Amino acid sequence: MIDSREAFLQGVRHALGHGRQAGAGMDLPARGAVGKAGPVPDLVQRFCRQWNAAGGRAHVVRQRDVSDLVVQILTGRGSGSVLLNDDAMLGQLQLGHCLEAAGIPIIRAGAAAPEDWRSAYFGADAGISCADQLIAETGTAVITARRGEPRSVSLLPPLHIVVAARANLLADLFDLFEPGRWPDGLPSCVSLITGPSKTGDIELRLVTGVHGPGEIHAIIVDDIV
């Protein structure tokens, strides 16, 4: 492949040697504060407004009320199981125990991957994951894939519940990508999720849940700092 690589890049270099190149003499421009959302008095309120506007449902609760709320959302959703991420915060909230106590079958995504993960994950009725961050400006949950936190959890089931601490709210999309935000480099997959899966391909009529979850809840835990 070396030959085609060299030929390709030679072609680009050759073309760049011709004509006036706007931007050739300048360094990457500094953006400064351009385009950044101004200060907002209440980030939680801003997030909830944007999240709901995109078709999601936002809840703000105290730590001790999270599992009750989750059970309430899941009750009466078919007999399938719930995909649960192996995440420190979900562990701290003891969500797994509470769901089992309520008689809801769970698949722990952290447990050694089942040989046939596809059939288990494709068949799940709901997925529960944690957001690394929430972005108030756009009403977005930032979900990363890691060991114990597969991509499928927030994607395959028709219902997705994402839990986040109030402390993890960012004001602006720019904040998520500022230098130094990802000191260990980016994980293999970062998903910015803004509302339920949507299509407007049929006469522009909005239909949710065409591929990803058609229903999505964000639970903001008020007292985890």
Add this chain to the structure above:
Amino acid sequence: MTDFARHEHHDFHGAASQALADRGLQAALVRLTDTLMAGNRRAYAELPDSDKLRDHAKRVKEHTLAHLDRYLEQLESSIKRLGGHVHWARTAREARDIIVSIAGQGRSKRAVKSKSMTSEEVALNPALEAAGVEVTETDFGELIIQLAGERPSHLIAPAVHHTRESIAGVLSSYRGRSLPDEPTALAAEGRTILRDRFYHADLGITGVNFAVAETGTVVLVTNEGNGRLTTTCPRVHVALMGMEKVIPRLEDLPVFLKLLARAATGQTLSVYTTLLTGPRRSGEVDGPEEFHLVVLDNGRSRLLGTPFRESLECIRCGACLNACPVYRRVGGHAYGGVYSGPIGSVLTPLYDSVSKHVALPHASSLCGACQAACPVKINIPHMLIGLRELAHQAQRPRVERLAYRAWMHLLRRPRLYEFAAWVARLVLRPLSRNGWVRRLPGPGGGWTASRDFPAPARLSFRERWSALKRKSSDEVTEHPST
């Protein structure tokens, strides 16, 4: 020659006339473009300093293109460091061959594809199918297009030319049973069909919205989530990108993300923005084990050293289509290329050949609405004028050449010119109605088929000027003291 445009000489005028006569299409186009343009304006208005941010985005693109070789090499080394593979395709054929060979090495038989205009550009599906790989388009609109054997007619709404009835028809004949023409039910049917394909797929193919050189990250933007499924289930992921999609740093990404969704649909952010950095890592359950990036030139480097370089700044949002008074009437298929609308009128002649698409640079009133709507303010009208010049050199009708020569001849002989103008006035005035000439007889009819012009004035400028001079000199003689 590329197979970028599949027709040797596409007849824009014929296709446009057909589109104009199609009432269903007209209604769909108005609905789509009005909705998206209203969203675009509202979203720009809500974004702080949207105008300055668009200028900034443009400067980032200019800088990147001016150092494209450097950023492509940086992107390559970042991806290799993560364990991914990078391939270089100078032509559409090379891109097809590379992807077919990746499929072969992985013994892939079932591919799922997330909407990618670049894969349309290189005509990837037929090549894969010829190699025995079944390809499924997974964007709902693209699936309909694929089942119907058509091409996308809008950058982000590929099936805009379909009604719910025709979509129900397409899906019903595929499923072999009658489906209701109700959007929710049809989308659910699409989900069922595609879930099965995702489950069994062994190759995932996507385009690339942005590729970050610094981190080796490939960014996909979708609303349905098919881009995520395509990069979660299959064992191999191949991303095909036009080489201009590279951006330097991670901190440049939100600049474009903020603009892209707002320009495209009026959303603050599309539902799913997915950042993929290398293949799945140790201990992870899902995601591709193998990641390949195919970087495509296919005529792009030819533009780098020319004034048409600006077309490489396009982020494929479709805003110029929605804003364009011509696209809004004729729809995407009339353009005959993979890309339609104002940006298509620039890209198709440049990537394919100007002489095969002489009508496209003229498919514009040069009103500037496209540039006003563009998130990176590409001066499309300026490029269309440049292309008109090239098209003119490429193909100049004999009659036109003769007409201009005759005119030149007349302009050099004032007396003859005056006489000819007098004759023209004499002939044209009776042909006019309410001050306008709408139809010329004989060969002139071709010219007025799509144009009209004001009737000539009763007196020419020169006649009025002499009269005016006579009158004012009379006035001077009458009042010698002033």
